[in-house]
Amino acid sequence: MTDQQLQALLEQLTLDEKIGQLLQLAVPFFEGTENEGQITGPMAAMGITEETVKNTGSVLGLAGAKEAMAVQKAHLSKNRLSIPLLVMADIVHGYKTIFPVPLAIGCSWDLELAEQSAEIAAREASAAGVHVTFAPMVDLVRDPRWGRVMETTGEDPYLNSEFARAFVRGFQGTDLTGDTGRLAACVKHFAAYGAAEGGRDYNTVDMSERQLREYYLPAYKAALDAGCEMVMTAFNTVDGIPAAGNKRLLRDLLRGEWNFDGVVISDWGAVKEMIPHGVAADEAEAALKAIEAGVDIEMMTACYPDHLRKLVESGSVDEGLIDEAVMRILQLKRKLGLFENPYRGADVEREKQVVFSEEHRKAARQLAVKSCVLLKNDSVLPLRPEQNIALIGPFAQNGDILGPWSWTGSTEDAVQLYDGMLAHTAASNIVVAQGCDIETAAEEHWQEALNTARQADVIVLALGEHSEMSGEAGSRADIRLPEIQLKLLAELKKMGKPIVVVLFNGRPLDLRSVVESADAILEAWYPGSEGGAAVADLLYGAETPSGRLTMSFPYSVGQVPVYYNNFNTGRPQGAPDAQIRYVSQYLDIPNEPLYPFGYGLSYTAFRYSGAKISAPVMPPDEKLTVTVNVSNTGSAAGEEVVQLYVRDLAGEVVRPLKELKDFRKIALKPGESREVTFTLEESQLRYHHSDLQFASDAGEFAVFIGPNSRDVTELRFRLEK
Structure with missing residues (x-):
């Protein structure tokens, strides 16, 4: 369909039909589903009529080729101009084949596998009739109390940006037109949703524009630079205005400064939520602010269909704004090839072949292996096949290891x-005992666990959070393991036998008491459909741990937010001339996290030596190289993530103590060494100044190279201007 044909189609639409294209409704509103379009309960309160449904432009949460085709067919028969529905869904870390949660994928530091995971998710979801996924979520996050940390890749803007690009490439490929097996991606949540105060979901975000641009915006921009087709607004405020009604954020920055010409969609109910936020008196004002801000699609509230017509007729809203939004939606439908084939991708037979295939499960297992992080190992791991193992804990035989946003995944199918x-x-x-549930314990299970442990050479204790303890609306003030699990660990510790703790969870936890009692700790996160197989591969040494943290683990929740790229203060702890008391510190705990960004152990050891920089001075138009020798000094093959950090020692504004600028993931055999080389250029030294100019400063810089953000070798150079 040409531009002229699209314009002609737009001109045929009545105002009500245009407004209908701007509405997204969930599956139960539509015919062709098991509910046969019957609206019950809270949905009826929205006042949605059949006329509204037949004009609606997109459907949320529809998946399954047979149902997708039935809904589309029924819709096309009722829509006056037979404009197909856009089918959208939350395909976040897999469709049916569930990969590790995104935070875990981040810990793989493997961009190729991340891209592959998105490609496989798209392949399965496309065969099931989905056109658009609400992913990737690229919100930078520094507070593990927030449940949605599991959905991000961590606390670093550079690394988050790299994963954003990888996910978009995986979901979209190079061509969305027709039956390509790819999905249009929708980056979320724009903007700064990960900075909600107190780690409490949906809460206020308040920060300077400089901080917003420096840390929180880069990953969204990276996704858009990779071609991401859609943007979802955040629930939170940005500079006192909810994102769904924030004209400066959506019109001025997103469309004006960044030149984004794709579709903007609200999050579920976010347009109407401007009323309790206190920036709209009623639904009409909410509709007015959202359309003026640039929200093209309203998700699951009826402010647009109920009020936009009157707003246009009264002159409060220019119909041209509606035309622009509709055209963007029609252009996306054209790009997906829906006018030629409204049933794009949906194929019952291919769905059977592709979804949860052996090939896809193998890929999920590989990524799960790479995502696990070995946090501690006092010569207990790997296990030996001949050892007698007591496998104890609520996750010993538990399929709840997929994590949130795995709605089509099956816990029954999880390994x-x-x-x-x-x-x-x-x-x-192997002798198995549950010991306790996630948060409770029965006496018989308790005794069974103790009896089982007495028979073992090694105790493997599988602990963690059930999936409802993280994800959306999964904020927690106490981020320790549930008390009953800690009690079980303490009781087993009294037996004096080696204890390996395997953690299944969606956030960094306060692990102090676990570290004190366990001899080894493997952070498995929610590892997905093949999680049990992947974890076992690591426990028995068939695979060597290579994951590295992309979010710091706090020593105590009282430190939160705690992150590696923090600022120094005028009275830093440990300064040569500082008084012991009057420095920036806690009196009762360390300033540093329990486990820092970039941290992770292996079954082998790596030695860094010979770090050097090519020249002491960097002219503005030249590059420096930073090299280091990395040697595998252990007896096992392994992968190391070599990390490069930089600090501007005297900026125009305060600069972080370290900033990740590059990394290399290398594989080394026992006794093997390799020289790792990084290239550093002036553009990597730029930042947002007090006037928001993005530039670098002449002066001295420190370069840090090492296996994590803490254990590094420091070099110096000077940038000339």
């Missing part, structure tokens, strides 16, 4: 830890 371990040792070598 449990016990089953994964049976692939490495005889059943007679």
